[in-house]
Structure formats: C-alpha cells, structure tokens
Amino acid sequence: MSKFGELIDINLPVLLDFYADWDTGSRAMHPVLRDVAAALGDKAKVIKIDADKNKELSEALRVKGLPTLMIYNHGEMVWRQSGEQDANTLITLLNKYI
Template sequence: MTGTFEELIASSTPVIIDFSAEWCVPCKKITPILSQLVDDLDEEISIIKIDIDKNPALRKKYNITAVPTLIAFKKGKQKWRHTGMITLAKAKQAIREIW
C-alpha cells in the first residue's frame, strides 16, 4: 500500500496500524502474530507499522502512550484499539467482531 497515512486508513481495505518502536521488545514479538493474522483471515486486511519515535505527530494525534498499540481502521473510522501483547486467537476474535 502506498499513499498518505490518511489515504491508507480511509481505504475500503481494513487496516491495522501497529504503533511500535525499535527499542520495544514486545513490538518485535507481536510482528509474527500480526503476519499470521493476515495469513489466517479470509478477509483482505493490511498491517502498517508506524515507529512512534520517527512519527511523533501520529503518536500525539492517536494518543499513543505505550507500545505496541494496535488500532484498526475501516473506511477511515477507528473500529478497535489494543495496547500491549495480544494472542493470535484474541486478535482474530477482535477483528472478526468488527469486520
């Protein structure tokens, strides 16, 4: 996916924004879970990783106070938010409930 952040979250394709940081160990551990989530879901979904240290404006706009923080958007609307680690099963359940 290419485009501005606002264009990406406004897409008809559901998007999960993974707010993370290079120094964050849980952020590294959640990456394979998110990859598996995309592989396992029948619906098309995109994952976009945002480094909060390189994107302080987005960090402030979405009030990111801890990482990892996941925010799911569909057609520009925030549908779900989760901070901290999450299991694959819980992530699937949450996404299926909002899609």
C-alpha cells in the same frame, strides 16, 4: 497526515501497530502480526508504524504505551488496545469488519 488518511480510508479493515524496535513487547508482536496478515490475506491490511519515526502521528493519536494496536474500518477507529495481543484475538476482531 494526508498519507495516513489514505492508509485507513479503504474498503478493508486496517490493523495498525505502533511499535518501536527498542520495545520488547513490540518485538514480540512481529510474528503475531505476520500470522494475522497471513491468515487474512487480502481481506484486511496490517500496517506497522514506527512510533519513533512518526512522532507527529503518534502524538496526534495519543499513543502512550507500546505496542499500541488500532483497527480502522472505512476510516473510523473501531478498536484500540495497548499491549501485546494474540493472533486469534486480532483475527476475530478483524473478521467482524470483513
């Protein structure tokens, strides 16, 4: 969990994607997240977290549905949504914290 704190407590907004390879919605988000990361470059971080391999973290954050997306800004969660999102929505949300 201390590594998680290091991931989110930075001076950039962080988009977390909790996913699973077996989940269709999660797989559909892969190209969307690549587009978001490419559009924002070094102004934000996009981090994918395999929910199956990180069960303790997933449970601690109460991740129930996949994909679950979260935005952290300076270590605090500022947005959370389960289900697929489009790149423009995510870019707009992240831009609020840049």
